[in-house]
Amino acid sequence: MCGPNRTAGIGRISGFLGSVDQVEWQMRSRAHASDQDEVLPIEYPEFAGSNVLVSGAGTGIGRAVARAFCHQGAKVVGVDLDPEGLSETGSLVAGNGRFHPIQADVADPQEVIQAHEGAVAKFGDVSILVNNVGWSKRTAFADLDIDDWTHSLNVNLNHAFQFSRLCAPAMTAANCGIVVNMSSHAWMKLAGDLSAYHAAKAGLVGLTRGMARDLGARGVRVNAVAPGRVVTEHVADTVVTDAWIAETLRQQCLPSLITPADIANTVLWLSSDQSRAVTGQTIIVDGGTV
């Protein structure tokens, strides 16, 4: 990961062009998820032996990130509230023994500590940390209460601070470490009824820049990814309609829906030496929406 011999490029997974029937889309989206290992043609040998922690690995983007790292030979601890989702992720990854599930609620600081302890006990110190868990609830600002506000900050932002704080000492001691925080483009495009989510996701960008400044001299790079509309399993099952597809493609410059693997490929690149001069940045992966 931090050595000189690195391979180039990012595998491009072909998107699904144009408007498709909803059921067909869901089938194709799920088929795509199970094909993922076969359509990541780029090899990053530096990840063999890396210890990766991915929060929210029970489905969606986190699952795709976990699968992508396992495919590259890394050992991956997946942390999630949902044990069944983690089990499904485990059954999908290449090299099943390289994936270790830990059930935890990252809104609870004590469970984050325990999850980190479990990860270190299983594979050793974390060398690549992907703070991916997210939570949102659409609420008009006038109706936003302190409980949802606090939960949003705990799940989206505070857990990233806490995992980062726990992992940083070993990373700086090794003079080598990667942190990737999962933000969103939603706050940049002024999406409505998401003030608590926006505050947390914009906060992640600030955290990313602060950590990059403080840890860069000690070998740790910290970046964020801001996805646009990504067709995860959950989105495919609950949100996708022909109208949704048409609206999404209208907003984007690129006429191709974004998949979890598109985000995972960006995380791989940010974690590889191909991006060794990049830190403190937020990479927007939204097909050109904002």
Ligand SMILES: NC(=O)c1ccc[n+]([C@@H]2O[C@H](COP(=O)([O-])OP(=O)(O)OC[C@H]3O[C@@H](n4cnc5c(N)ncnc54)[C@H](O)[C@@H]3O)[C@@H](O)[C@H]2O)c1
């Ligand atoms: N999907 C999108 O279109 C999109 C767009 C922009 C940003 N994002 C961000 O990307 C990240 C992943 O999104 P996704 O769509 O794959 O999410 P998802 O909702 O499909 O999955 C989230 C995962 O996090 C887990 N989780 C939720 N709360 C948790 C908690 N308190 N403790 C532990 N685990 C918990 C869930 O069980 C689930 O497995 C999130 O941070 C999200 O905000 C997603």
